[in-house]
Amino acid sequence: xxEFTCNEGTKRAQLDNLTLAYSGAYRRCTDPxxxxxxxxxxxxxxxxxxxxxPENVAASVRAAQxxxxxxxxxxxxxxxxxxxxxxxxxxxxxxxYEMGDSDELAEDIRPLDEVAEVFWYxxxxxxxxxxxxxxxxxxxxxxxxxx
Numbered sequence: 001x002x003e004f005t006c007n008e009g010t011k012r013a014q015l016d017n018l019t020l021a022y023s024g025a026y027r028r029c030t031d032p033x034x035x036x037x038x039x040x041x042x043x044x045x046x047x048x049x050x051x052x053x054p055e056n057v058a059a060s061v062r063a064a065q066x067x068x069x070x071x072x073x074x075x076x077x078x079x080x081x082x083x084x085x086x087x088x089x090x091x092x093x094x095x096x097y098e099m100g101d102s103d104e105l106a107e108d109i110r111p112l113d114e115v116a117e118v119f120w121y122x123x124x125x126x127x128x129x130x131x132x133x134x135x136x137x138x139x140x141x142x143x144x145x146x147x
Contacts, residue, residue, distance in 0.1 A: 040111035
């Protein structure tokens with residue numbers, strides 16, 4: 001059996017490839033809102049990469065993947081399944097716990113929260129999972145700031 005290890009160098013190469021692909025997709029995207037969402041996710045990716053650590057590096061790559069999804073054309077569909085609705089509720093609860101008593105979202109977190117909402121309301125499972133992934137990235141950013 002071949003053992004696959006994903007070290008930081010592999011993640012860096014993956015992030016570089018995603019950045020290159022994102023640049024082209026961003027230029028082709030005509031929706032200014034989608035471009036802002038992609039930019040917010042790319043910014044989160046950079047922040048997480050800079051924070052370092054295996055969890056942050058993995059979240060950085062995931063944020064770059066979601067940035068690509070944000071700038072791609074979308075076909076709206078009819079609704080996410082109940083499992084995804086429950087998962088979203090769980091992650092939102094974890095974010096509330098991380099934030100403590102703070103009612104105000106940090107300036108770098110607010111755009112990501114808006115991205116999660118847009119992904120969620122696009123309505124299909126693919127975008128529902130993407131919304132949950134964005135919420136997990138927010139949670140990771142909050143945890144990295146606390147440390």
